[in-house]
Amino acid sequence: MNKATDMALDLIYGRWRSQILYVGTELGIFDHVAPEIAKPSDVIAAELGVDSALLYRLMRVLASLGLLVENESRGFSASEVGDLFRSDHPQSLRYRILLNEGPEHYAIWKHLADMIRDGKQDAFIREFGIPVFEYARTNDRYRRNFDLGMTAISVAHSRMVLDALRDFDFSGIRTICDVGGGTGV
Secondary structure, three states, X not given: OOHHHHHHHHHHHHHHHHHHHHHHHHHOHHHHOEEOEOEEHHHHHHHXXXXXXXXXXXXXXXXXXOOEEEOOOXXXXXXXXXXXXXXXOOOOOHHXXXXXXXXXXXXXXXXXXXXXXXOOXXXXXXXXXXXXXXXXXXXXXXXXXXXXXXXXXXXXXXXXXXXXXXXXXXXXXXXXXXXXXXXXX
C-alpha cells in the first residue's frame, strides 16, 4: 500500500484503537499491571473475573498499541503511556478515556452530520433527550467519569497555566476567579 492509503486506513480504523483502550481501562487492566513487573495474563484474568483467552488477546492488542509490554511467557507490564491509565497515577487519564469513549460520548458522534445540516449543536439532547449536565445529575457512573475526567484535565491545565504565569506581576489585581466544571476543581 502507499502512504495515502495507509493514512486513510489509519483514519478509518482509528476508533478501534480508542475503543480498545476504553475496554482495557473499563475492565481495570491498567490497575492490575505495573511498569517493569510482568504479571501473567491468566493471573490478571482471574483477578478481574474475565475470560482468560479473550483477555490475553485484548492485552496483546494493547501491547501492539504501546500501552503494555508482553514478555515471552505471556506476562504483561505497563508501558510509560499505559501507566497513565492507572487510577492511582498522579496524572491519571483513566477517567478521560472512560468519559470520551464511554457509551454516551460514543453515541452522540452519530449526530454530527445532522448538527451541521440544521445548525443545532447539542448532540447530547438529540441522543438522550436532556442536556449533558441534567443527564450527569441522574446517572452516577457518567457523573463520576465526567467529574474525575474534568479534574484530570484541570490538573494538567493548571500546571501549564501556573508555569506560564510564573513571572507575571499580580500586584495590581485584587480578585481572581477560576470557575471549574464538575466538582469545581
